[in-house]
Amino acid sequence: MEKDWKSYGGTAYFGCPDQFSLSKSVLEDIRPKIFDTKAGQYVAPAVPTVPAGEDVTGAICALSGTVDAMKVVYVVTTHKPAQALEPEATKTTAYAFDVKSAAPPVTKELQPPTPDLKLAEAKEWKLFATASGVAWLNAFTDGHVAVSAPRTVVLSNIDLTPAWNDPESGRVWQDVLAFQRNTEPGKTSGAELRRTTGEAVYQNNDISTVDAELSDGPDKLVKITHWDSYNPPVVSTMFFDLNSKAVIKIGDSDHVSGGGLVATLSDGKLFVDGRDSDTSQFGFGVWNLRDQKWDLLKNRDDAKKLSISKLAFFEDHLYITNDGGTHSVIALPATDPVASNWSVRPFGRISGWTLVCDGETAAAAGADCKEIVMVQDQDGHYPGPWF
Numbered sequence: 128m129e130k131d132w133k134s135y136g137g138t139a140y141f142g143c144p145d146q147f148s149l150s151k152s153v154l155e156d157i158r159p160k161i162f163d164t165k166a167g168q169y170v171a172p173a174v175p176t177v178p179a180g181e182d183v184t185g186a187i188c189a190l191s192g193t194v195d196a197m198k199v200v201y202v203v204t205t206h207k208p209a210q211a212l213e214p215e216a217t218k219t220t221a222y223a224f225d226v227k228s229a230a231p232p233v234t235k236e237l238q239p240p241t242p243d244l245k246l247a248e249a250k251e252w253k254l255f256a257t258a259s260g261v262a263w264l265n266a267f268t269d270g271h272v273a274v275s276a277p278r279t280v281v282l283s284n285i286d287l288t289p290a291w292n293d294p295e296s297g298r299v300w301q302d303v304l305a306f307q308r309n310t311e312p313g314k315t316s317g318a319e320l321r322r323t324t325g326e327a328v329y330q331n332n333d334i335s336t337v338d339a340e341l342s343d344g345p346d347k348l349v350k351i352t353h354w355d356s357y358n359p360p361v362v363s364t365m366f367f368d369l370n371s372k373a374v375i376k377i378g379d380s381d382h383v384s385g386g387g388l389v390a391t392l393s394d395g396k397l398f399v400d401g402r403d404s405d406t407s408q409f410g411f412g413v414w415n416l417r418d419q420k421w422d423l424l425k426n427r428d429d430a431k432k433l434s435i436s437k438l439a440f441f442e443d444h445l446y447i448t449n450d451g452g453t454h455s456v457i458a459l460p461a462t463d464p465v466a467s468n469w470s471v472r473p474f475g476r477i478s479g480w481t482l483v484c485d486g487e488t489a490a491a492a493g494a495d496c497k498e499i500v501m502v503q504d505q506d507g508h509y510p511g512p513w514f
Contacts (some may be wrong), residue, residue: 128482128499134361135256135301137194137478138162138212139501140169147202147252149185157188159199161226164348164478167503168418172199175222175232181205184217185249190256191284194478197226198284200261204249221287235287239267240277247274255299259323260284262299279304281323291325298337302347302369305337316354320367328372333361340369341392343476346416348375348397352386362386362406366397377414378421384408391440393476396422398440411438413445413459422459437494441473444513452489456514469514477501481509 129141142159150156160169177183186203201222209215222235239245247268260283269275277292279299297304302323309317309332318334321327324436335352342348347369354360363382366375374381377397389400395416395514403408410430413423423445425433437448445457446469455464475482481504486497502509 128501132499134475134482135190136192136197136258138164138197139477139482140190143188143190143199143254143256145187145189145253145255147185147187147249147254149250151183153186154183154201154203157186159188159190161190161197161199162501164194164480170226172224172226173232175203175219175220175234177203177205180210181207181218187252187254189254189261190412191257191258191261199224199226199252200287201283202252202254202261202263219249221282222461223284223287233285233287235254237282239279240289240292242386244269244275251302252436256301257281257299257304257323258301260290262304264296264299279306281325293321297321298311300340300349301342303349305349313401318351320349321367324378328369329367335386339390341366341397343384343392343394343493345370346392346395348392350388350390355382364388364390364399366390375416376419389438393440394442396440396443398438398445400438401427402435402438413440423457423462439472439474441475442509444473446514448474448489448494458513459466466514471512471514473513475510476496476509477503 132139132141140159140161148157154174155457158174160171163170184204184206186201188199189199191198203220205218212238219237221235221237244267251265253264260281263280265274267275268281278292278296279293281290283290293306295306296308304321306319308319311332317332318337319327319330333354334355338350340349345464349367351365353363353365355363358399363384365382383399385401385404387404391398397414400411401407408427408496410425410427412421415422428476433448436450439446447455454464458465472484473481474484480501483500483502484496485500488495
């Protein structure tokens, strides 16, 4: 795996940086390489061919759809020099390519939605992948402020038309976008979650930050840091279920103490680690979303007594790095170690494959993986080794 790899839509890829790139060779520079989970190799989708007489000045790209219907969308700026009676001209065009077919791309020249707006400076543009289309941020200006509403525009991955927009700049994940929003005038906290179709699914005036989407198989949770009404106020962490459109209950509460918690979703289990949070009274545990119970739970005091520098969780296996640099593995529901070391540590899933960290460095050195490899399923399951 390349160092700048990313996961999206049930596969892995590299390329397509979020920020707009200014370069004449930009279309090759940013071109994505997408892992074909069926063939087991990376493929490079086609790149746009600009009309004769136009020079590429910059571009940005993002993926859209899912692993079985993946698309790549480019937004390209071009310049046409003045010729005879024709003045010079600049143009912004979107292209949508079907990754798995040779069908010609859908193309559309992009224009501001209203006459009082014009395209903002391209260097401010960002483009993000979503299941329904690409989210284009910071696209427009009214000439008075650098970027004007709508600050987020979602372009349909079917025909590149603006499917919906929002006046604010959003944080964007595959299945959800988050916007700063409060129904109490003058209050700076608060956020709204919208699905990639534009549907508003949750709003809360006391949200501090929307932190991440946790997605694994059918489960899709949004991790949220929330201000609780105490004097003085304290923060807690909530998890919003995009399927049920509700905050999930963990134990006897829908909040976990503190902010800045580590959270991992794997095989219907939610791992939460509050040990390194200065605002948390929580230790660590594994909450079973199906059975609605703790498969493992350590309170704050007991967790702090353990000489642990790092915890990682994947498919009922808890990988422990101790302060002295030693390692162990617990396979739930048992709590005794099944291994006193590991050379590989699986940590994520894409369609039919498991991502494995090989040769993890010490915690003091950043706990980086010397190499990330993909192991193909056998009989529908990760074949190991587990450690």
